[in-house]
Amino acid sequence: MVEKSNEQQSSPEQLPSALDLGFVFQLHEDTNELWISFDPIDTSRELTKEQFQRLVEEAGYTTDNFPLLAPNVSILLGSVRRRESKDICISIPVDGRAEVFFSPNKLLAGMVIYGAEGRGKLVDRPMIDQAIKKARITHGLLEDALETLASEDLNRSLRNSGQVYCSVIAYGEALENGVDGHLELLIEDASDRRFQEDQHGTIDFLDRGEFPFIEENTPLMRRHPPTKGKPGCSVLGKTLRAKDGKDINFKLKDASVKTADDDENLLIAAGSGLPVISDKGVHLEQVLKIDKVDIETGHIRYRGSVEIKGDVRDGMQVIATGDIKIGGVVDAAFIKAGGHIECLGGVIGHTGSEYMTDKAALVAECSIQARFAHEALLQAKQEIIIGNQVMHSKLVAGTFIQVQGKGQVVGGSMQAVDLLEMNSSGAVSYTETHLEVGECAQLQETYTQLLSQLNRLEEQKYQLIELARKVRKAGAEELAKKKPQLIKAKEALQLRSAHLNKELTETEQQLKRYYASKIQINRRAYPGSQITVAGHQYEVNKELDKATFVLKEDKVQIQQ
Structure with missing residues (x-):
């Protein structure tokens, strides 16, 4: 019980x-x-x-x-x-449903199956086909995936489960852009006149050692033609146009090189000489090798590159279209190169020289490297690298200046766009030493002028809009008469606006570079060091250890 x-x-x-x-x-x-x-x-x-x-x-x-x-x-x-x-x-019964989704580039389509509820209709193949048709998918359908999505077993398992089933149902074909044509250098040793940037974006000076020399018919450079792009197709059947690679051709600077008779894509030496890499090609320069430059040799003016084993004496001139390499010291002489200048010794000038040809002056289209500089003038469109110290000299570089070794800079001035780097500046006995980076007064003025022009252009656009309103109010006849002139004026303003905005953007980018410039003193900055960063000045009035001067909030600030 x-x-x-x-x-x-x-x-x-x-x-x-x-x-x-x-x-x-x-x-x-x-x-x-x-x-x-x-x-x-x-x-x-x-x-x-x-x-x-x-x-x-x-x-x-x-x-x-x-x-x-x-x-x-x-x-x-x-x-x-x-x-x-x-x-x-x-x-209430709920029918199962099929929804289509796409990847952003329309190269992939997928489908989500939502299960039926109660006596709602299960998803079947006609329902799936209708969803595909509505989504306009015509290319790359995967039949196996569609059969799985339409299977009765799958849809019965989804009924009343609150779950969904997702699958890729179509793949498109990705486009393949063509590969740009490029030039392959076939020689290991050459004088490179192109800008070379390292991983930090700074120009790297390459010590080329001895001048390389090649013989006639030596292969110099091979041109690899561009390839055609391969068009793709989206799952909607739309052709995706691919870009063909950009072509590039040899730029033959002179008759020192030529294309091979049996291969138009191969550049070979037409004679013997120093191979020099330039944009889109290579050319040969003759190398003049002499022991020294003094009153016995006279001035040197040479179409090519010059290698001097010894010194360049007072009052002498060495002018070359290529590189100049000096094994000794440059006294109060004038050196000008269309490429690089490398002085394994130092540069020594004289105080108070009135003419540049009487000073120790080095002027290079590319870069300058010297052991030291004393009362000298050095100008380079790329970088200047000094091995030890700079005394009472003027150095101007288009990228950066670096003083290695002891890294002493005493007196004179140094000016670069991006960076000045040294161990110490000035001296204990208060010696004015001017250090400047990022000088951009002219660029700032250009920027201001561009902004002013854009403002005036906006006023003109407003005036044109007001004129168009008046013309429309005047009636259809007047509008038909003035419409071509209005359209022409509008197009002209748009073209001018696009041009000014492009210039403004480019100027802004240049100013950002100048504003990011810095002066890096790795050991000590002595009183008398006059610092200028992007036009903003700072005077060192007490000894500073390991200081980096940067522009921040419109002031020169010190990072230690």
């Missing part, structure tokens, strides 16, 4: 029938919606959600076919509790 009692207690509570509780179910065959009407009667009672679920299933409406709408069930049970009549839908 005890066991039977326990079994009865553990079994679910017996519920009256739906009719006994005041419920009437109604299935709308056209929509498969399940409705219920409640009219309170004497036997009506409150129900929990679980009890109501059992009541629905006992009425023959299983959860699989008729999942209940929880909010509506809560409303209904509230009415039962208050014994209020209620007519409400408790289950």
Whole structure:
């Protein structure tokens, strides 16, 4: 008897029938919606959600076919509790659906399958095909993936699960841009006149050692033609146009080189000489080798490169279109090169010389490297590198100046665009030493003028808009008459605006470079060091250890 009692207690509570509780179910065959009407009667009672679920299933409406709408069930049970009549839908079937998505470049299409709910229609192949048609996918469809998405087993497993299934259904074909033509250097040793930047964006001076020399018919450079681009296709069937590679041709500077008779893409030496790399080509220069330059040799003016084993004496001139390499010291002489200048000795001038030809003056189209500079003038469009010290000299470089070794800079001035680097500046005995980077007064003036021109252009645009309004008010006849002139004026303003904005952007980029310039003193800056960064000045009035001067918030500030 005890066991039977326990079994009865553990079994679910017996519920009256739906009719006994005041419920009437109604299935709308056209929509498969399940409705219920409640009219309170004497036997009506409150129900929990679980009890109501059992009541629905006992009425023959299983959860699989008729999942209940929880909010509506809560409303209904509230009415039962208050014994209020209620007519409400408790289950609505939801058809499964297929949605298509694309990658941003339209080279990939995918599909998401949402499972049906209740007696909703399962996703099938016609539904998938319709979604594909609506999305206009015509290329690269994956039939196996589509069959999987349309399979009955998959869609039955998704029914009432609240889950989705996603798969790629189509792949496009990516375009392949052509490869630009390029030039391959076939010789290892050559004088390189091109700008060479390191990983930090600074110009790197290359010590080329001895001048290389090649013989006639030596292969110098090979041209690799560009390749054609391969068009692609999106999953929508749209052709994706690819760019062909840009062509590049040899730039023959003179008759010292030529293309090979049997290969138009091969550049060879037409004679013997020093190979020099330039933009889009190589040319040969003759190398003049002499022991020294003094009153016995006279001035040297040479179309090519010059190698001097010894010194260049006072008052002498060495002018060459190529590189100049000096093994000794340059006294108060004038050296000018169309390429690089390398002085393994130092440069020594004389104080108070009136003419440049009487000073120790080195002028290079590319870079200058010397052991030291004393009362000298050095000008280079690229970098200047000094091996030890600079005394009472003037150095001007288009990129940076670096003083290595002891790194002493005493007196005179140094000016560069990007960087000055040394160990110490000035001297204990207060010696004015001017250090300047990023001089950009003219560039700032240009920037201001461009802004002013753009402002005036905006005023002209406004005037043109007002004129167009007046013409429209004057009537269709007047508009037809003036329209070509208005369009022409508008196009002219747009063209001018585009040109000015391009110039403004380029100027801004240049100014950013100048504003980022710095002076780096790795050991000590003595009083008397006059610092200028992008036109902003700072005077060192006490000894500073290891200081880097930068421009920040329109002031020269020190980073230590």
